[in-house]
Amino acid sequence: MALGWFQRLKQGLAKTSSKLTDGVQGVFTGKRRLDDDALEELEEVLIASDLGPATAAKLTAELARTRFDKEVDAQEVRRALAGSVAEILAPVAAPLQAGADPAKKPHVVLVVGVNGSGKTTTIGKLAHQLREQGKSVMLCAGDTFRAAAIEQLQIWGERTGAKVIARATGADAAGLAFDAYKQAQEEGVDVLLIDTAGRLHNKKDLMEELSKILRVLRKLDEATPHDVVMVLDATVGQNALQQVQTFRELVSVSGLVVTKLDGTAKAGVLVALAEKIGLPVHAIGVGETAEDLRPFKAEDFANSLMGVAD
Template structure:
């Protein structure tokens, strides 16, 4: 205990606070005074008059410099053949697998029907083509090339009545073309390509940006208009498309425009409220021109396959479709859907597209399409 008491006593002595040390502040030295020479005064800069403002004009973008001569574009047939390569390859491979070095049988014809149905030619066309292949050839060998020739001939026969150019009646000014279709079908791009074609033919055009829900579509149309020096009628996002249609027709009449091309918002054919809006656009157009729209183009995306049949039916009832434009044939193996549409509806097919450039949209010709989808390399053979 004594030892513990000593330790505690030692700790108390150790921790006893020490008196604070007071430091005396030393007086600060007076600042040194020195004379500062005044800064030299520079003469004022000379007065320079501002140049007059430059008036900027908006026009088509300047062409990019080309370091090498541009390569010649392949012919339309070559691009069509390449664009339909996926469809023709699917059909051609199926035909080769079925008919190479084998005698014709009922099972082989059923297999041929399956190949054609998968290419979306439709059951009716597939059954008829299979019957033509089998006519008088049972238990005989038939070369794949002969089957493809029969296919091309039958496809051409079905498509020839609907391969019709888009005729613009010069007596109706403006000739109003309303472009409709579902989301992503390529309506705005198609309008741009048609603008390039009609401008090259010497016609005056005006564009109406009726897809008021999508700012990108309005801007895209303005770009096309700038390239072709074509006026574009547009409104703020969300504006009434029917009112825009009325204003566009009136403006085109006042400026004596040959053709008015109007874009519309993409809409699913099973959305009744959106289809009602499209019906309103047509109704309002007729208030200012009883015959407008003079042409209603339905733009179809070939990649949707059989769903295109439903689109043709619904848009036809609501907007009175007068002709078709088939796009994106280069992105699908379902190019045969055009045959199924032609057989069921008989609507004119004005244009088909197989690429993004302006000249990748061309008037539809039945023979070229038939031979390309059948896999022939020569358009005239």
């Protein structure tokens, strides 16, 4: 029997969840008075799970506000933390609305992020979901430096029935984006998803390339791209914050997709991202298949993170 999304999410977050729940259990074995020492130990557990110092301090302060000097147990603490985490996450949970507005046709989504973050795969999964919603989709293989990225996108195109616009390795990415946009316009395509390079070690070249893509798209329509979605690999933990800041300098990131949450005990970084950066989180990925990328829901994530049953 196929697992429901909440069960898949729980499985996907199991590494982080067990680290957190074991940590909380270690602080609160049986009932314990919530004093300064207990709060300090709890804060360390939260920081160790990549929620970040600011978020950890906020969560423990909220717990102290309602329960300081009272006897509490691990389950009560986890439930309270799940509620507080859901409150932090709720304002950023926002599904991607690509193709919803007929005035934006094609709806252009520029997808950015460092190489290895799962950009190309995420584009394929988004294409799959949009096709399931009955939308026509075109893919632009704009990471022209990596032959593997071009091939990967072509495979996703075949799988999803989405047309792929590609050139030889090393071709001009901006020229390719321009051609893809014109073709998507001519063919009345609902959504155009544009892949990009992510070579952060050469930031100047990357900045120039992304700026050029934006310039050529805006020659055709000043409102494009309608979304700039950054794909983040959760396994990098707190480095994700730095990656977002860097890409915001290069291009106006409008939302995030967080991938590979199943491969790490650092899924707490998503809470740190919501707290510190506050960009919309459109979707999260907890596995390899297209069904393992889903719109982000704050309460489901918070409950799964803290090992609280739905």
